[in-house]
Amino acid sequence: MTASTSKTELRRSLLTLRQSMSVEQWQTNSQQLCKHLQALPLFIHAQTILAYFSVRQEPDLSSLFHLPKTWGFSRCVETQLVWHQWSPIGSLPLQKGPFGILEPDANAPLLEVEQIDLVLVPAVGCDQRGYRLGYGGGFYDRLFGSPEWTGKPTIGIVFDFAHVSQLPHDPWDQPLGAVCTETGIWKSQKG
Numbered sequence: 294m295t296a297s298t299s300k301t302e303l304r305r306s307l308l309t310l311r312q313s314m315s316v317e318q319w320q321t322n323s324q325q326l327c328k329h330l331q332a333l334p335l336f337i338h339a340q341t342i343l344a345y346f347s348v349r350q351e352p353d354l355s356s357l358f359h360l361p362k363t364w365g366f367s368r369c370v371e372t373q374l375v376w377h378q379w380s381p382i383g384s385l386p387l388q389k390g391p392f393g394i395l396e397p398d399a400n401a402p403l404l405e406v407e408q409i410d411l412v413l414v415p416a417v418g419c420d421q422r423g424y425r426l427g428y429g430g431g432f433y434d435r436l437f438g439s440p441e442w443t444g445k446p447t448i449g450i451v452f453d454f455a456h457v458s459q460l461p462h463d464p465w466d467q468p469l470g471a472v473c474t475e476t477g478i479w480k481s482q483k484g
Contacts, residue, residue, distance in 0.1 A: 423468035423481025
């Protein structure tokens with residue numbers, strides 16, 4: 294079995310598990326996960342944080358977006374992620390992007406790499422080494438593979454059942470610095 298075949302099967306399995314959660318369990322787990330993030334010194338000291346809008350029962354981070362931080366969210370532009378500043382108060386309305394995900398308006402202020410203190414990364418699954426299983430588009434791997442993003446703190450956001458010991462990965466996959474679930478935060482074990 295190739296890495297891409299096993300990734301496809303694992304992605305399907307983890308998405309099925311996530312979709313089978315009750316709305317109450319999804320909300321409870323999301324809130325617990327957010328509490329772990331709020332207690333993390335890296336999060337506390339970060340001024341500008343990149344995040345995501347939850348789709349398909351991804352962990353919901355929206356309770357964090359009212360905190361006094363500069364929040365950035367992506368727009369998919371061809372094969373790249375472009376980051377824009379957004380706030381629940383005073384920002385232009387969100388729009389659905391090409392994948393059905395809410396995105397900031399194209400006219401919202403852009404965020405530059407140098408401004409970013411922390412990236413909260415959506416995932417289907419993460420392993421103990423920090424490798425991430427995404428949806429297969431490669432957007433985050435291309436982003437984190439760029440030299441200017443080297444060293445930016447990254448935390449994969451998944452529910453506990455999707456934090457596994459080892460995921461198949463390809464040479465271009467970029468490991469994340471840590472993983473956060475509803476049960477805690479784990480620094481990635483490199484190698």
